[in-house]
Amino acid sequence: EELGLPTSRYKFASTFEEFKAAVEEIGLPCVIKPIMSSSGHGQSVARKPEDIERSWHISQEGGRAGAGRVIVEGFVDFDYEITLLTVRSCSGTTYCEPVGHIQVDGDYRYSWQPQPMTSNALNRAREIARKITDALGGYGIFGVELFIKGDDVIFSEVSPRPHDTGMVTMISQDLSEFGLHARALLGLPVPAIRFYGPSASRAIVVEGDTDKVEFENLEQVLAEPGVQIRIFGKPEVKGHRRMGVILATDESVEAARAKAERAYNALKVNVLPR
Numbered sequence: 001e002e003l004g005l006p007t008s009r010y011k012f013a014s015t016f017e018e019f020k021a022a023v024e025e026i027g028l029p030c031v032i033k034p035i036m037s038s039s040g041h042g043q044s045v046a047r048k049p050e051d052i053e054r055s056w057h058i059s060q061e062g063g064r065a066g067a068g069r070v071i072v073e074g075f076v077d078f079d080y081e082i083t084l085l086t087v088r089s090c091s092g093t094t095y096c097e098p099v100g101h102i103q104v105d106g107d108y109r110y111s112w113q114p115q116p117m118t119s120n121a122l123n124r125a126r127e128i129a130r131k132i133t134d135a136l137g138g139y140g141i142f143g144v145e146l147f148i149k150g151d152d153v154i155f156s157e158v159s160p161r162p163h164d165t166g167m168v169t170m171i172s173q174d175l176s177e178f179g180l181h182a183r184a185l186l187g188l189p190v191p192a193i194r195f196y197g198p199s200a201s202r203a204i205v206v207e208g209d210t211d212k213v214e215f216e217n218l219e220q221v222l223a224e225p226g227v228q229i230r231i232f233g234k235p236e237v238k239g240h241r242r243m244g245v246i247l248a249t250d251e252s253v254e255a256a257r258a259k260a261e262r263a264y265n266a267l268k269v270n271v272l273p274r
Contacts (some may be wrong), residue, residue, distance in 0.1 A: 042059045082100055137221065228248075
């Protein structure tokens with residue numbers, strides 16, 4: 001609001017009554033999000049009147065910070081969405097190549113780098129990312145999410161930390177988003193980011209209620225050149241949880257995405273009883 005950035009229509013709500021009024025004003029369909037959460041937890045889409053109460057309960061029970069204030073957002077007509085990883089350090093502001101991604105229920109499943117964009121859209125995206133991160137201040141990496149429609153850029157949200165869609169940088173760059181974050185926070189310069197080439201990631205999401213997950217067939221997962229896997233070592237799953245990521249590089253984004261998908265399909269995940 002202070003910066004005058006273009007956004008979707010939105011309203012905040014702290015009570016169920018305020019929430020119903022916000023949905024009525026924004027209109028259906030709309031997206032409901034807890035204002036403090038991550039990985040899509042507590043997020044839902046209300047498409048018809050019967051969804052309104054259900055979406056409120058999801059927002060109050062599913063958010064990472066518990067019950068509380070929500071934001072109701074109107075749908076945006078866009079061609080694609082990106083995360084523009086923006087680094088603020090003692091040497092100034094630096095940008096990674098734009099990250100394209102696909103989300104399911106607000107949770108990232110695929111990402112790739114670079115997302116093809118017009119030069120006008122990319123310049124506008126960097127302007128918006130610079131405005132919002134300068135206003136927030138501090139050193140570190142920011143995941144600035146943006147909707148793109150032609151050359152128009154609409155601000156969605158910002159995460160003042162490494163972003164889930166940015167895990168592709170673990171194979172695409174000389175410094176991953178985590179390395180960039182650490183270097184900036186330590187007060188060290190980030191004069192440039194070396195981008196290696198088209199890359200993709202595929203999230204490994206496990207469903208169930210267990211503290212025993214096995215990953216098998218890794219020799220087939222890693223059979224092709226330019227493929228890596230990261231298993232996060234998280235202790236348990238309740239419902240669904242991102243437990244790892246497959247990374248791939250190739251001559252084009254399309255080829256990298258296809259390679260990551262082949263590796264993912266080769267992976268066998270065993271969910272054992274507690």
